[in-house]
Amino acid sequence: MATPTMEDVAERAGVSRALVSLVMRSSPKVSAGRREAVLRAAEELGYSPHAAARSLASRNSRILGVLVSDLHNPFFAEIIDGIDVATHAEGFELVINTGGRSPSRERAAVTNLLSFRPAGILLLGPAVPASVIADAAAKLPVVLVARGSRLASVDTVQDHGKVGSALAVDRLVELGHSRIAHFDGGKAAQSAARRTGYRTAMRRHGLEPDVFPSEYTEVAGEKAAAELLARGDPLPTAVLAANDVNAIGAISTFGRAGLRVPEDISVVGYDNTSLAAFRHIGLTTVHQPRAEMGRLATEALLQRVRGERATPVRHLLRPALVERTTTGATS
Structure with a gap:
């Protein structure tokens, strides 16, 4: 038929x-x-x-495009929850693509999203060069989530990464820790801010920073923890991980090596994703309001789409530390 x-x-x-x-x-x-x-x-x-066919036949698209840096990170899924609620409340639909944390793949994904003729696009933790973002913003409204920008044509929603890392270091020092390592997020969005916050807080307490290059993945957390253990004594008594999945990877490696968390080593994550709250994980972490970030990003995008604003919005949300069972006082 x-x-x-x-x-x-x-x-x-x-x-x-x-x-x-x-x-x-x-x-x-x-x-x-x-x-x-x-x-x-x-x-x-x-x-x-077909939603795309409707958009191509209409001057006023009801589609919003979303680029997700990493589908394996629940942080982005929880931001999309906020985007989804706000989007459908306004009668729009989502087209989602992913870049797998690869700048070249993300560039292609942005091009693909633009082919749907969306009203605007949201880029979640993008790794693409600023030039790609600028090119997209010249065609339609763009909002960045978990990444900053100086472009007047681009709105941003992110947390204050320097403050978040400092909160974690300050609390670990209160618990008696002085040897605190940091597994960073490499070249990914927000990694530099979190690394700077960590280093600044360590030096403020008169402590020596100890940074291990890593990434925002569980495998990278396992690898960084293995490198830390291979270095030998004296081991750090605490680790501030790049994000929650990185922290979970580190905890897995420490467990296989016979180290107890937090008795032998405390671990702090970043993002406060749903994984962190699981009872068998109980991860102490830095909280970012993921659903609120999605809502704010959608609101900013639709303001641009409707021509209600031309000046950039810079939402900089203050993080908070959520303490669970992976941190404790030094013995």
Whole structure:
């Protein structure tokens, strides 16, 4: 059977093709009776308009594009929860793509999103060069989440990474720790701010920073922990990890080596994702309000889409430390 068309729906419902188009675009100009007849006919025929096709046929797209740096990191999934709620409340739909933390793949993903002719795009923790962001912002509204920008055409939503790392170091020092290592996030977004916050706080306490190059992944956390152990004594008594999944990887390696957390070594993550709160993990971590970040990013994007604002918005959210069972006082 051929794929049903808008004309088929119009014939079944006994209305014009133009009226079917209005119904499919959720226009308020259609009476309840006619809307019900069109939707019933569409259901009977199995007709489902493609969101992208609707956008290409309309000057006013109802699609928002989202680039996710890493699908394996629950931090981004929880931001998308906030984006999803805010988006659908305003009658928009999402098209999501991922770049796998690779600048080249992310560049291609942005190009792919632009092909859908979205009203605007949200880039979550992007690793692409600033030039790619600038090029996209010249075409449509762009909001960055978990990454800063100086472009006046781009809005940003992020936490204060320097403050977050400092909160973790300060608390560990209160608990008696003086040898505190940091597994950083490499070249990823926010890594530099967290690393700077860690180093500044350590020196403020008269302590020597100890940074291990790492990444925002569980495997990288396992590797950094193995490198720390291979270095030998004296081992740090605490680790501030790049993020929660990095911390979980580190804890796994420490456990295999016979170290107890937190009795032998304390571990702090960053993001406060849902993983951190699992009872068998109980990860002490730096909290970022992920759903709120998604909501704020969507609101900023739609303000640009509607022409309500031309000046940039810079949401810089203050993090907080959430203490659970992976940190304790030194013996």
